[in-house]
Amino acid sequence: MARAQDRPIRILLVDDETDLVDFLAHRLLKQGFTVAAANSGHEALRSIGGQTFDVAILDLKMPHMDGIELLEKIRDIQPSLEAIVLTGHGSTDSALAAGRLMAFRYLLKPYDYEELLVQIQEARERREQCQQEAYDAEMEQAMSPGHTSQEILARGEELRRKYERD
Secondary structure, three states: OHHHHHOOOOEEEEEEHHHHHHHHHHHHOOOOOEEEOOOEEEEEEEEHHOOOOEEEEEOOOOOOOOOOHHHHHHHHHHOEEEEEEEEEOOHHHHHHHHHHHHEEEEEEEEOOHHHHHHHHHHHHHHHHHHHHHHOOOHHHHHHHOOOOOOHHHHHHHHHHHHHHOO
């Protein structure tokens, strides 16, 4: 399986505050990340339908679809996508909801930019580790008794393509 470390981290940035999205996207691009920006949950879902991301950075409070609802929908589309939830309106309930949906981090605004960069890197590393574990488990299952070497090779190639795409 190809290592994700060989390519830039693909980030989906979602916040209804356009100026904040533009500013943060610009800074992240300068750091060498690939960034897709969205100003609503619906816009983010359209992006997720067409591309694969490593990390989503989601604002909690947005009109029409908040960050928790968006994260729930993301889990249906790209379950391995790591999410960092940012909020200026932190609460125990929203932190617990983010945790139930396996958000990687829940950060309060204003956040430290350098800390956000560390969290992005750690989120990508966790995603890569989880994908490697899933790949290994699927390969182990493919190599179980009763499968021909041709079937094992075909399944291995199928899994390689699946996990390289992600």
